[in-house]
Each structure stands twice: as C-alpha cells, then as structure tokens.
Amino acid sequence: MKCNLISYILYFVILQDFKFVNTSKLIVLLVDGFRWDYLDAPDLQLVGFSRLMNTGTRAEWLVPAFPTNSLPNYKSLETGLYVESHGVVGNFIYDSKYGDKLEYMLDNDSKWWTEKDSFFVTAERQGIRTGLFNMGGCYLHFNGVNVTYCLPYQDASTVKESQDATMDAVRRIHNGDIDIAYILHADVDVVGHSSGPGSLQLKQAIKDTDDLIANVLDYLETNKLSDVDMIVVSDHGMASVNETNIIDLNNVLDMDDIDEILESGSVAQIWPKIGRETKIYESLKGFHEHLKVYNRKDILERWFFKQHKFIPPIFVTADSNWCIIHPTSGNHKGTRTIHTFSANHGFDNNDKDMRGVFLASGPDFKQGYTTSPVSIVDVYQLICHVTGIKPMPNNGTWARVESMLKEHHLEL
Structure with a gap:
C-alpha cells in the first residue's frame, strides 16, 4: 500500500509538471x-x-x-x-539620440534586434x-x-x-x-x-x-x-501600385529643415530639425489627397505604433495603390528604386x-x-x-x- 501511495504521488507530481508541455x-x-x-x-x-x-x-x-x-x-x-x-x-530605423540607423537586414549592430x-x-x-x-x-x-x-x-x-x-x-x-x-x-x-x-x-x-x-x-x-x-x-x-500614382514630397520638403527622413513607398518617417516640426507638418498636411500626415501623438491607436522612442515626430502614409517619394528615396543600403515597383506593402493593416x-x-x-x-x-x-x-x-x-x-x- 505504501509503495502504491508513493507511486501515485509521483505520478500526480509528474502529471502536474508536464501536462501542458509539448x-x-x-x-x-x-x-x-x-x-x-x-x-x-x-x-x-x-x-x-x-x-x-x-x-x-x-x-x-x-x-x-x-x-x-x-x-x-x-x-x-x-x-x-x-x-x-x-x-x-x-525596415529602416533611426535612433535620433545617437544618430544611428538600421538599414534593412544588412546591419550587424545587435542593438536593433535585442530589445525584446x-x-x-x-x-x-x-x-x-x-x-x-x-x-x-x-x-x-x-x-x-x-x-x-x-x-x-x-x-x-x-x-x-x-x-x-x-x-x-x-x-x-x-x-x-x-x-x-x-x-x-x-x-x-x-x-x-x-x-x-x-x-x-x-x-x-x-x-x-x-x-x-x-x-x-x-x-x-x-x-x-x-x-x-x-x-x-x-x-x-x-x-498593386499604378506607376502614375506618385506622391512626390520633393515638391514640398526642404532638406534644410530635416535631420533625417527614412522609408518611402507606402510610408515615410521624418525627423525635423529643432523648431521646424510645425512648418513641415503644415506643409504636408494638405499637400495630397492620398497622403495621411500624423504628428506622433496623433498616430492611430489601433496601429499600436506610437509609444516607442524610435517612432518619428512626423509620420506619413499613402493610401493603398499610391507611392511616396522624397529627396532621399533609394539612397540607403538594401533599397531599390521604389517608384518603379509594380506593387508594394506597408499600407494600413485594415x-x-x-x-x-x-x-x-x-x-x-x-x-x-x-x-x-x-x-x-x-x-x-x-x-x-x-x-x-x-x-x-x-x-x-x-x-x-x-x-x-x-x-x-x-x-x-
């Protein structure tokens, strides 16, 4: 009886330890x-x-x-x-505190990959x-x-x-x-x-x-x-992206006002120079009917894309089937000429x-x-x-x- 009781207890402990483990x-x-x-x-x-x-x-x-x-x-x-x-x-990230950039998967600095x-x-x-x-x-x-x-x-x-x-x-x-x-x-x-x-x-x-x-x-x-x-x-x-559906930010942005601008195509991330944020935001806000412009604090809650230090002060996104280009489009490692794409992603996840x-x-x-x-x-x-x-x-x-x-x- 004593042996059977010990066996039962061991079986129960093992069961508790492993019943949820695959x-x-x-x-x-x-x-x-x-x-x-x-x-x-x-x-x-x-x-x-x-x-x-x-x-x-x-x-x-x-x-x-x-x-x-x-x-x-x-x-x-x-x-x-x-x-x-x-x-x-x-796909490209800017750390404004240190001036560091991640340029797609070609960067061997572990800081970009190890936060979580x-x-x-x-x-x-x-x-x-x-x-x-x-x-x-x-x-x-x-x-x-x-x-x-x-x-x-x-x-x-x-x-x-x-x-x-x-x-x-x-x-x-x-x-x-x-x-x-x-x-x-x-x-x-x-x-x-x-x-x-x-x-x-x-x-x-x-x-x-x-x-x-x-x-x-x-x-x-x-x-x-x-x-x-x-x-x-x-x-x-x-x-799909029609080759005529281009939102050309070259017509509205002055690079003298900008510390960094990354990404293109469906989205762009903009870090204005100190004191230039309002100027850039206002110039972009009514620029194109298929361009959505956000101050960081106004980025949509449902995107879960605003509460991180790497998210830019100004973020813009195109409607589906449209393409954003700007003064530094394609200037970074690992990029192709974005406005020659026949199709793209990066748009609203809805x-x-x-x-x-x-x-x-x-x-x-x-x-x-x-x-x-x-x-x-x-x-x-x-x-x-x-x-x-x-x-x-x-x-x-x-x-x-x-x-x-x-x-x-x-x-x-």
Whole structure:
C-alpha cells in the first residue's frame, strides 16, 4: 500500500509538471509577401498548400502588424508583440539620440534586434535548440545567447538557394541537430514587387513555393517524422501600385529643415530639425489627397505604433495603390528604386490586400480545419505551445488560436 501511495504521488507530481508541455519539433516557414488570396487563385493547382490545408488547419487570413512591412512583422511574429512594444518600427530605423540607423537586414549592430527576445532566444535559454535560415542578424549575440545554427540572410537569394536552405533545415531537424527551424523564403515578395500580384512571374513564384512545401511534406512522410509540426505564415500581403500614382514630397520638403527622413513607398518617417516640426507638418498636411500626415501623438491607436522612442515626430502614409517619394528615396543600403515597383506593402493593416496567410499541420493541429482570422502577434503563442517554450509576456490572444489545436492526453 505504501509503495502504491508513493507511486501515485509521483505520478500526480509528474502529471502536474508536464501536462501542458509539448515536445514536438517545429518548422516555421516565413513566406514573405504571400497575400491571403494567392491560395485561391483559380488557375493554380497548388499541391503542397492543399496538402497542408487537408492535413492541418488554416486561418481565413492573417492580420499583419502596422506598418505592414517586413522587419516590423518578422519581430511581431517572433515576439508576439505589437511594433511599439518590440521597437523594430520599420525596415529602416533611426535612433535620433545617437544618430544611428538600421538599414534593412544588412546591419550587424545587435542593438536593433535585442530589445525584446525572439522565440528562438527564449528557446535557447530553455535548452531548446534552434536553427535560423536566411535570417538577418542570426549570427549575433542576443543578450548573451547564440542560436544553435545560423545561415545568414542572403539579399536576392535564388529559388534554388532558398529550396536548398529549407531542405537543409528539415534534415537538421531529422538528424536531431536542432528542435526548431525558422526559415525565410523571400521570392514571392521580390517577384510581387517587381511584377505585380496578377503576373505570370508571380504565379511561378507561388508555384515554386508550393513545390518547396510539397518537398518538405514528402520528406517528413518518407522519414516518418511524426513528431514534427509545420507552420507556414506570411508577414503581409501585396497591393498593386499604378506607376502614375506618385506622391512626390520633393515638391514640398526642404532638406534644410530635416535631420533625417527614412522609408518611402507606402510610408515615410521624418525627423525635423529643432523648431521646424510645425512648418513641415503644415506643409504636408494638405499637400495630397492620398497622403495621411500624423504628428506622433496623433498616430492611430489601433496601429499600436506610437509609444516607442524610435517612432518619428512626423509620420506619413499613402493610401493603398499610391507611392511616396522624397529627396532621399533609394539612397540607403538594401533599397531599390521604389517608384518603379509594380506593387508594394506597408499600407494600413485594415486593407484587404495587406492580409497574409497562416497554415499549420502536424501532430498538434486539427485536420481540415479553418478558423477565423488571426493576428500575427497570435502566432508566437502557438510556436511556444507546440515546442514547450515557456513564453514571454506578449500581445497575443489565446482564444483566437486555441481551437486549432488537438486535445492531447499525457501518456506516461
């Protein structure tokens, strides 16, 4: 009886300690610029995506964080935080206190990446091994932590290089080298910008992505990797931009009044010289009917984009399908000539064209299930839940994602 009682107590303690802990491995494929309705293009026969949807779960769409650009949304995905809470406020960032600038993913100063821990940093602190593939700054020290494996970001990587990186990630999962693989696939975004959402070139990029997903699923099935979940998520969508829809701030801004101006296309961030803020604001306010102009204090609350030191004193954003240019457009590292784009993002996250995708499949997710729209800040909770990471405080809403998950029963 005494032995049975001790066994019962030990069983109860173990159950309490582990009943909420999953040990699945995870592949997170971040497909940059994949718009929500690309999945339903009538003339595309998508095999990989269809398999994911049939064997897993899908959100109707994903709502990105604002601004709907890449780096802010990468960080919101990785932390579950809105932009004003994690500090990666744009693809280009200016620290007016020190005069420092982040220019897209080509900067190796860890100050831009480490204000809030991404899931892979938290995982490494908890003994869960992570690999980052084609990710900017993955080789950095994150407040004393390094990821287990890093394949650094390659600007304009080829489709084959992206496919090779993805399959390398899956093999490392299989070999037990890492527990989580986080992969950036950028081709859909690059082609979307250059050729537009309805182009033949974009359809090919979607098909290439579909083939990549099918290859991953084939590998998992062939090697019977039944403990691996896969999440496919995008950071934002894409909107067509007419080449005549130009908002030219060169006609109204005097660079003698400005310390710094960053970003162009859908948004621009402006730091006036001391005493010039009112002049700049008033000159912009009525300049163009498709330009919205904000003093920092008046930026919309629903964007969660005003309470951070890196957000500029004056912020402007274009209506969808319009393009902002200004005196320093394209002068920064990692930029292309923005007004030659056929399409762009960065617009209001309420815009339908900015919606992204979320799909997931594997042992932790329901099969053939569609849920209501999710926010990009919600995905962090799922990443943590299925891999056993103890999450950091975040802005996600568990009620929006919990229905995707199967009910698990602990087996001892």
